Each structure stands twice: as C-alpha cells, then as structure tokens.
Amino acid sequence: MNPTFRRVLGTIEDSWESYRRALRRRDQQYFDALFEYANQYADAAGYLNRDTPMIAVLFSIALGQEKRRQELEERVAKLEEQEAELKEELAELERRVAEFEATGGDDG
Structure with a gap:
C-alpha cells in the first residue's frame, strides 16, 4: 500500500468536491x-x-473502466450465445408442435 499516494489522491478528490456538488444528484x-x-x-x-499525480489518477480511472468494459463484453457474448441456443431450442419445439398438429395430435 502506498499511503502517500492515497493522501495525494484524497487531496485531488477533495479539490473536485465543488464540481461533484454541482452535478445532479443522480450523476x-x-x-x-x-x-x-x-x-x-x-x-x-x-x-x-509524483510531479503529475493526475496522470496516474486518470490512467487508473481508464484502466478500471477498460476492465469493466471487457467484463461487460464477455457477459454480453455469453448472453448472446445463450440467446442463440434458446432460439434453436424454441425452433425445435415449434417444429415438433407443427409436426404434432399436422398428424392430428396423434402421438404415435
């Protein structure tokens, strides 16, 4: 842990407090x-x-957002894969229903 940089970060955050207060509450x-x-x-x-701590702050923010973006991309890809599988299952069920109805509802 680097308590010195954490103090610098706290100071930077404090310097942005008036900006934060000016934001809408939801933001x-x-x-x-x-x-x-x-x-x-x-x-x-x-x-x-340490001469330009804001660069480290901004890069850290960008890194955190990039990590989150990639996590969300992975989740979306998984959900899209699940959606495709469910669509295939639905199509198969619809085919079976149509086949069942075409035979007059006779199971066999």
Whole structure:
C-alpha cells in the first residue's frame, strides 16, 4: 500500500468536491465511481512520477473502466450465445408442435 499516494489522491478528490456538488444528484454516483477506480489502482499509481499525480489518477480511472468494459463484453457474448441456443431450442419445439398438429395430435 502506498499511503502517500492515497493522501495525494484524497487531496485531488477533495479539490473536485465543488464540481461533484454541482452535478445532479443522480450523476454524483458516477463521479464517485471514477475515484473508486483510481483508489483501486493507487498502489500501482504510487510508482509513477509524483510531479503529475493526475496522470496516474486518470490512467487508473481508464484502466478500471477498460476492465469493466471487457467484463461487460464477455457477459454480453455469453448472453448472446445463450440467446442463440434458446432460439434453436424454441425452433425445435415449434417444429415438433407443427409436426404434432399436422398428424392430428396423434402421438404415435
């Protein structure tokens, strides 16, 4: 853990507090989420040049968002795969129903 960078991050977050308060209440949660991303990577960010800590903060935010974006892409891909499987199952069931109805409902 790098408590020094965490203090710098806290100072940066505090300096944005008036901006946060000016946001609509519903948007404040998204602002907070950005700093959560920055906090998640504070240990790594502490290894960067302390002269420009905002670069580390912004990169940490981007990294957190990229991770989340890829996780969501994976979820969407899985859901699309499940959807395709369900459509195939539905088509098979519809075929069976049509076949059943075509035989007059006689099962065999």
